[in-house]
Amino acid sequence: MGVIKGLLVVVSSGLLFLSLLSMTFFLVSSSSLKYENLQESASSVVIGFLEDTNVTSVIDENYYIIQRYCNISNDTSTYVFKEGNYTFEISCDSVAQGKNAMIEEGINSIISKIYYTEYDCSFFNCLKQSPFFLISEKAYNYLDAKFYFFLLTSFLLIVALFIFTEKKSNTFIVAGILTIIPALLFIKIDSVLAVFSDKMLFRILGIFFSESFAVSTTILVAGIVLLVLGVIFKVFKIGFKIQEIISKFKKPETPKPEQKSGKKRKRR
Numbered sequence: 124m125g126v127i128k129g130l131l132v133v134v135s136s137g138l139l140f141l142s143l144l145s146m147t148f149f150l151v152s153s154s155s156l157k158y159e160n161l162q163e164s165a166s167s168v169v170i171g172f173l174e175d176t177n178v179t180s181v182i183d184e185n186y187y188i189i190q191r192y193c194n195i196s197n198d199t200s201t202y203v204f205k206e207g208n209y210t211f212e213i214s215c216d217s218v219a220q221g222k223n224a225m226i227e228e229g230i231n232s233i234i235s236k237i238y239y240t241e242y243d244c245s246f247f248n249c250l251k252q253s254p255f256f257l258i259s260e261k262a263y264n265y266l267d268a269k270f271y272f273f274l275l276t277s278f279l280l281i282v283a284l285f286i287f288t289e290k291k292s293n294t295f296i297v298a299g300i301l302t303i304i305p306a307l308l309f310i311k312i313d314s315v316l317a318v319f320s321d322k323m324l325f326r327i328l329g330i331f332f333s334e335s336f337a338v339s340t341t342i343l344v345a346g347i348v349l350l351v352l353g354v355i356f357k358v359f360k361i362g363f364k365i366q367e368i369i370s371k372f373k374k375p376e377t378p379k380p381e382q383k384s385g386k387k388r389k390r391r
Contacts, residue, residue, distance in 0.1 A: 131287040139280040140301045146273035147305040147342055153266040154334040156258065158238055164333035165234050165258050181206050182213075182225050189225070193218045209233055234258070258330060292356035299350030306346055310339035 154160065181204070182189075189202045193215035202213045212232040217224040242249045242261050249256040256262055285294040313336060316329045 128287050128289070132284065135280055135284045135287060136297055136301065139277060139284060139298065140304070142273050142277045142280055143301055144305040144308075146270060146277055147309055147339065149266050149270035149273060150342070151309055151335045151338045152331045153263055153270050154338050155331050156263040156266060157334075158235075158260070158263075160334055161238065161258060161330065162231055162234060164330045181211075182222055182229065186222060186225075189213065189218055210236075254327075257327065290357075292353050295349050295353030295356060297353075299346050299348070299353055302346030302349060303343060306339045306343035309335045310343065311336070 155164065185204065192202050193200060196215065200215050202215065202218070204211055204213075210232075211229040213225050213228050217228040237255045237258060238260055240255070240259055242252075242256060242259065244252065246262070246265050249259075249261065281294065281298050284297060285291060288294050288297075309332070313329060313332045313334075316332060
């Protein structure tokens with residue numbers, strides 16, 4: 124029985140590590156694809172994709188026309204122009220702030236349209252249709268759902284590990300260590316990708332890991348808390364008390380009736 128329990132502990136620990144690794148990846152990528160976070164990281168990538176559109180030159184050429192338009196109309200108006208296959212929207216409020224603000228808003232308007240484009244296809248089919256799908260709301264929802272799936276899976280595996288482990292305090296120590304490892308793997312990945320930012324592929328990957336430091340730090344803290352709890356339980360023998368409580372719920376074994384020895388006396 125002890126060998127079987129030991130094997131179950133090893134299997135549960137291995138599956139828990141893979142689940143926590145997947146959970147960390149999907150939390151990092153989904154957090155990075157939130158629209159407010161995406162706006163900051165996707166601008167350079169979108170500009171790289173729009174090679175046929177020189178936004179800066181277009182705004183330079185039409186700057187005084189746009190200014191005149193905003194002077195004639197009110198401050199709440201939006202100047203819309205099309206260049207190549209893309210439509211840019213620039214508010215008169217950003218026109219008052221200068222060319223850099225106009226360029227930034229023009230790019231953000233494209234990002235907004237790309238992000239909220241509706242796709243009627245599965246994740247991988249959409250990916251085949253357009254590389255822009257990777258920075259869409261549908262991609263975010265897909266990755267976010269995967270995070271919650273692996274979060275639930277990790278919780279169930281920790282419960283299984285708790286059941287199979289003899290010393291219950293070890294469950295928190297093992298879970299803490301297995302949570303810390305993926306956090307350390309992802310915590311600096313955005314900095315590594317930034318070194319290769321001149322390559323388009325690494326810039327695209329950088330979008331998915333732009334929040335890696337913040338998310339990994341949170342997961343790292345959670346792992347340390349689990350580890351500390353396990354050490355505290357071990358030191359104060361709380362694990363043994365939990366084992367005693369569990370054993371009370373187990374059905375007591377009914378003793379077998381003893382057989383009487385000796386022969387029966389014959390009646391006279």
